[in-house]
Amino acid sequence: MPKVLVCDPIDQAGIDILSQVAQVDIKTGLPVEELMKIVPEYDALMIRSGTRVTADIIEAGVQLKIIGRAGVGVDNVDVPAATRKGIIVVNSPEGNTIAAAEQALALMLSLSRHIPDANQSVKNGQWERKKFVGTEVYKKTLGIVGLGKIGSHVAAAAKAMGMKLIAFDPFISAERADQLGCRLVDMDVLMQESDYITLHIPKTPETANLINAESLAKMKPTARIINCARGGIIDEAALAEALKNGQIAGAALDVYASEPLGESPLTELGKEVILTPHLGASTTEAQVNVAVDVAEQIRDVLLGLPARSAVNIPGLHPDALEQLRPYLQLAETLGNLVSQLVGDRVESLNIHLQGELANNQSQPIVIAALKGLLSRALRERVNYVNASIEAQERGIRVIETRDASICDYKGSLLLQAKGPSEEHEVTGTLLGDGEIRITMVDGFPINVPPNQHMLFTRHRDMPGIIGKIGSLLGSFNVNIASMQVGRQIVRGDAVMVLTIDDPLPEGILEEILKVAGIRDANTVML
Numbered sequence: 001m002p003k004v005l006v007c008d009p010i011d012q013a014g015i016d017i018l019s020q021v022a023q024v025d026i027k028t029g030l031p032v033e034e035l036m037k038i039v040p041e042y043d044a045l046m047i048r049s050g051t052r053v054t055a056d057i058i059e060a061g062v063q064l065k066i067i068g069r070a071g072v073g074v075d076n077v078d079v080p081a082a083t084r085k086g087i088i089v090v091n092s093p094e095g096n097t098i099a100a101a102e103q104a105l106a107l108m109l110s111l112s113r114h115i116p117d118a119n120q121s122v123k124n125g126q127w128e129r130k131k132f133v134g135t136e137v138y139k140k141t142l143g144i145v146g147l148g149k150i151g152s153h154v155a156a157a158a159k160a161m162g163m164k165l166i167a168f169d170p171f172i173s174a175e176r177a178d179q180l181g182c183r184l185v186d187m188d189v190l191m192q193e194s195d196y197i198t199l200h201i202p203k204t205p206e207t208a209n210l211i212n213a214e215s216l217a218k219m220k221p222t223a224r225i226i227n228c229a230r231g232g233i234i235d236e237a238a239l240a241e242a243l244k245n246g247q248i249a250g251a252a253l254d255v256y257a258s259e260p261l262g263e264s265p266l267t268e269l270g271k272e273v274i275l276t277p278h279l280g281a282s283t284t285e286a287q288v289n290v291a292v293d294v295a296e297q298i299r300d301v302l303l304g305l306p307a308r309s310a311v312n313i314p315g316l317h318p319d320a321l322e323q324l325r326p327y328l329q330l331a332e333t334l335g336n337l338v339s340q341l342v343g344d345r346v347e348s349l350n351i352h353l354q355g356e357l358a359n360n361q362s363q364p365i366v367i368a369a370l371k372g373l374l375s376r377a378l379r380e381r382v383n384y385v386n387a388s389i390e391a392q393e394r395g396i397r398v399i400e401t402r403d404a405s406i407c408d409y410k411g412s413l414l415l416q417a418k419g420p421s422e423e424h425e426v427t428g429t430l431l432g433d434g435e436i437r438i439t440m441v442d443g444f445p446i447n448v449p450p451n452q453h454m455l456f457t458r459h460r461d462m463p464g465i466i467g468k469i470g471s472l473l474g475s476f477n478v479n480i481a482s483m484q485v486g487r488q489i490v491r492g493d494a495v496m497v498l499t500i501d502d503p504l505p506e507g508i509l510e511e512i513l514k515v516a517g518i519r520d521a522n523t524v525m526l
């Protein structure tokens, strides 16, 4: 039974799902050294923001197949290191969207009405109505940095409260912003015009310290900033300074450069600052959502099925993936086949998407072909996660072309692979029932389903040659399941493709190559 280590508090609904297929050990708050020590035993890790999965932990996790982040941000996982090792990293992109958006809105209103300090004051026995006079958000300008899932929900709610919306997100179209009632502006304008600024961007090298002394200096003295995204996007020392100097009116933070926050100039400030301990995703609903979402993906991967929200497999919606799945199988089979025909190291791979296939998203098909191509050398170590990197590191040149006008079949895939001494090409398609057919080998038309054991020959089309190969195989007790010859001209060059029931015994290939007219022979295992 596979083993899953749960390193952070996860809702029981997720644990129940994992327990159906794995031994689940819950060990939260482990010191790094402890985690390093036990991680080699585990097939999967399930984490939240509390655990840092560093390159060292990934290196030590010799059995790891998947790291599941029950939440959105994967900045606490060394994703490139996981990718290199073929470990899938999944998250729950939508499970806590509403929770995080509501936290940002709650903080915005808390800031504008001094709720936390007013509450504390009453609890302290005071009645300070004058001290806590607030401001309205109605008709004020909200600047949203990052108009993705959370930013969009904040926009909708803020719009309903009568706020004017501006946004900075270089990856969002003006049409999408328009739909949300947002005007797209650049970062400088957003800093200058906003009464409230809310951050909903991932932590990346580009967004680290995006809000710094220089940008804070552009804000209105009455403006307030909210960060429910990630610590480190705001320079905390610069923010504390801006608040202390009255350069800006307030800030509410849920996330910090280092968590738990500990000692910080921010904790010494007054009612202009509200600090919460990374609670954005901490609602009952969100915790069930993310736990179930990620546990299901871990379960599926452990059962050999694909994950729907892998962050290190090229982005594809599950529905699209489902539709493409037969083509991925085709690409993988052809990649494996052509690599065995080349025999040697493959230096370049041309991938031609033809007919209907040319209209599909090509990246997953390219990756599937590379996975197939590399599986001869890397076996189960290559997967959809690391196939591209492995190919790149081996210096394999990948060229992709598409031609929708080629329509012998509904859609077909042609792979041409070149090695130091040999070059081969194979074409394949899918029949109506999704079955794979190899339709061309080295330019010769055939129609063969892939088989576990196959024999491919190149020969001169002449009488008797097929019989000779047949009896030779018979003399070695090899049972032929099917045999086909493809040729372009009578008595010219031809290919013969045999599917056989067992692996070819030692020595038989040499005998086949001795048959007059045979130019080349390859065994293939698929």
Ligand SMILES: NC(=O)C1=CN([C@@H]2O[C@H](COP(=O)(O)OP(=O)(O)OC[C@H]3O[C@@H](n4cnc5c(N)ncnc54)[C@H](O)[C@@H]3O)[C@@H](O)[C@H]2O)C=CC1
Pocket (backbone or CB within 6 Å): 071, 072, 073, 093, 096, 097, 100, 145, 146, 147, 148, 149, 150, 151, 168, 169, 170, 171, 172, 200, 201, 202, 203, 206, 207, 228, 229, 230, 254, 255, 278, 279, 280, 281, 282
């Ligand atoms: N406080 C908490 O507990 C939670 C925090 N989060 C954080 O919120 C972030 C946003 O989450 P979602 O909205 O679900 O992600 P998302 O991927 O749907 O949206 C992120 C948006 O940021 C934009 N973006 C990326 N780089 C940018 C840049 N340099 N400048 C401006 N915009 C940029 C993207 O185009 C995208 O539209 C997450 O990355 C996560 O770190 C998410 C959930 C809970």
Ligand SMILES: O=C(O)C(=O)COP(=O)(O)O
Pocket (backbone or CB within 6 Å): 048, 049, 050, 070, 071, 072, 073, 074, 096, 278, 279, 280, 281, 282
């Ligand atoms: O989903 C995210 O990105 C979050 O920041 C939530 O973090 P958490 O799972 O509550 O530790």
